[in-house]
Amino acid sequence: MERGNQTSIMLSLMATVIVALGLFTDIGFTANRFVSDILVKQVATKRMPPNNILIIDIDEYSLKQMESIAGKWPWPRSIHAHLIEGLSELKPEAIVFDVLFSEHDIYRPDSDAYFSDVVAQNSNVYLAGVEVSSNSMLTPIKLKDYQQALSLEKNNDTSTQALSSLVLPWIVKREHWRVGSINFSTERDGVGRHYDVYRNLNGWHWLSLPAKVASSLNYSLPNSSSIKLNFIGNELIPFASKRYVDVFQILEASKDSSAYHHLKQQIENKIIIVGSTASGLYDSRVTPISHHYPAVSILATATENLMNQSYFTSVNIWAEILALCLVVLLFTASSLAIKNFRNVFFIIWPAWFVISLLLLLTSYFLALNDYLFSVGYLILSSFITVVTVSMFRGIREYQQRKKLLTIFSRFIDPRLVRELIDEQSLELSTRSKSCRVTVLFSDIRGFTTLSESRSAEQVVTLLNGYFSKQVATIFKYGGTLDKFIGDAVMAFWGAPVEDELQSENALKAAIEMTxxxxxxxQSLPDDLQDFDVGIGLHTGEAVVGMIGSEQRYDYTAIGDTVNLASRVEGLTKNKARILLTESCKNxxxxxxxxxxxxxxxVKGRSEPVNVYSIKGMLIQTEQ
Structure with a gap:
């Protein structure tokens, strides 16, 4: 396996593990909840409120209008007793109070007693209780003593000495309690998304008020301790509702009125939930729908969810982890495997967008069917993965491009190098390969005599001027400059880029070099007019690659083909400026x-080598 592939696989696996662990961090929680809350809010707009729940709202208007009857809040409990009596005649299925009746009214004890008697006479009235912190000023109660009154359930590990601090409807006699908890817990971001099915009181299970109502009406409850709320609509009171004062006045008025008969149609066989939305009572909570969502609407939502089993069921966490790992592994591996960095943007990013959209649509359609698939962190982590890998690929490719440009610009026309790098046709590899090449050797005739009659500086200047023209010609015809060997030049065609016309291009370069x-x-003094050149060409198999040590290596060709080209160049003396082998000619x-x-x-060959030259106007052979 190539080192690059190994690196890609290792980075892919590392990214997958890191991202999977991130699911259980605050980042994972926040991302999932952000997207899930949006989905919950969108799905809520598609849900219609049930026709069997009615909220009687203690709103600002009711508080104001009831002052002449009941005074300031809290009202005498007899007001609520009158409401229960009036509603009972309209035959509701249940009357549920999202109001606490825990403190005795020391100034109106008869009012409390009246309320207690009315509750005792109506078995469909349900009251609220709350568990409070053990640090509160309340005296904890022994739960065993309230097992029947609160319908507490225990298991084998439940302690009979367990205590808990509870706010309960003490003004009602214990034997007439039908009480459930209305605790609404928020998650670590302060938003409430779940509602208790039962509350664990130090081992004792206490049904929530919605669960108490649903259970009493013979609806089956889920096995879980809580449900994820599936809200309805985007209004603060999405259920049918009436103002408390309006209902109270209709019930106190004549039963023959049209308003009374209309109210009877709204109340009969319905679940009536009495609660407050008045801002002065501060009975609101933070939910995905609103930061000031009325508690009575939350209670009604939980009741509807439990009766219709419409609460959200979360997709198994292992399914989320599996999907997360697959998506991140896919993006990481593909981003690292794609050879062309530009394809990361033309392929990976569009793919990320499409997959993210598909995940959102999948999550949305699952949510419409009461399943919640958290994809927020999945999308975020895949986005971060693609960004990170893109940066890694960009930096790595920039470094590789710079290295390639530095190395190959010595051997190939720099403009061609840039084009080849852009096309991903030129790759740096320390592994050599065998391929068909055409090798050119060019040597200066009479160089020894020339160097003996000139200073070193003059010789170098002369060679530099000559080599500059010849190298430009080699690059012009797509050749690769291998090396300078004193006054000789070695070049080859066919690598690193394949060239179907390599022999022909090499010969054209040789002609132009002459x-x-x-x-x-013509620019030299008279005593240097004997300055001449011999060029040998041969086509065959050679080993080409980055050859050398870790400290220094060059892109070169080695093998018998190179040796033969050098030998043919040696045959040019007193014969022709250009000689090529039969394989090159063919x-x-x-x-x-x-x-x-x-x-x-020639040396190293057992059989003679056939050589050829060419004639033309610009080619002069020496007989």
Whole structure:
């Protein structure tokens, strides 16, 4: 396995593990809840309120209008007793108070007694209780003593000495209690999303008020300790509702009125929930629907959810983890595996957008069917993964591009290097490969004599001027400059980029190099007119790659093909400026004026080598 692939796999696995662990952190919680809350709010707008729940609202208007009858809040309990008596005649299925009746009215004890008697006479009246912190000023009660009154359930591990601090409807006789808890717990971000089915009181299970009502009406309860609320609508009171004062006045008026008969139609066989939305009573909570959502609407929502089993069921956490790992692993691996960095933006980012959209749509349609699939962290983590991997790929590719440009610009035309890098056709690899190449060797004739009659500085200046022209020609025809060997130049075609016309391009470069020689020689003094060149060409298999040590390596070709090209260049002396082997000649697709130069024995070859030259106006051979 290649090192790059190993790195990609390791990074993919590391990213997957880190992201999976992040699901259980505050980041995972916040992301999931953010998206889930949006979905819950959207799904709520699609749900219609049930026709069997009616809220009697103690609102600001009712508080104001009831002052002449009941005075300031809290009202005498006899007011609520009158309400129960009047409603009972209209035959509701249940009357539920989201109001606490815990403190005795020391100034109106008869009013409390009246309320207690009315509750005792009506078995469909349900009252609220609350568990408070053990640090409160309340005296804890022994739960065993209230097992029957509160319908507490215990298990084998429940302690008979367990205590709890509870706010209960003490003004009503204990034997007539039908009490459930109305505690509404928030999550770590301060938002309430669940409602108790039962409350665990130090091992004793106490049904919540909605669960108490649903159970009493023979609805089955879920096995879980709480449900995730599936809200209805986007209004603060999404259920049918009437003002407390309006209901009270109708019940106190004539029973023959049309208003009374209309009220009877609204009350009969309905679950009546009495609660407050008045801002002065501060009975609101933070929910996904609103930061000031009336507690009475929450209680009604929980009651509806339990009766219709419409509460949200969360998708198994392991399914979420599996989906998270698969998506992150997919994006990480594919982002690292894609060769072209631009494809990260043209493929991975559109893919992320589409998959994220599909996840949201899937989550939305599941939510419409009462299943909650948390995809917020999944989308966020995949986004962070793609961003991180994109940056990693960008930095790595920039470094690789810079390295490639630095290395290959010495051997290939820098403009071609940039194009090849952009096309991902040029890759840096320390592994050599065998391929077909055409090798060119060019040597200066008479260089030894020249160097003996000139200073070192003059020789270097002369060579630099000559080599500049020749290298430009090699680059022009797509050749790769291998090395300078004293006064000789080695180049080859066919690597690192494949070239179907490699032999022909090499020969054209050789022809132009001889033309460069003639032009360059015209600028030299008379004593350097013997300055000449010999060029040898051969096409065959060679090993090409980055060869050298860790401290220094070059892109070069080695093998018998290179050796033979060098030997052919040595045969040019006193014969021709250009000589090429038969394999090079046969590989040329264009027709040149070939001149057979005979067969020659060369070092390292048991059989003679046939060589050829070409003739033309600009090519002068020496007989």
């Amino acid at each position: 033309e460069n020689l003639i032009e360059f020689r 590989s040329c697709r264009s027709t040149f004026n070939w001149i057979p130069m005979g067969s020659f024995s």
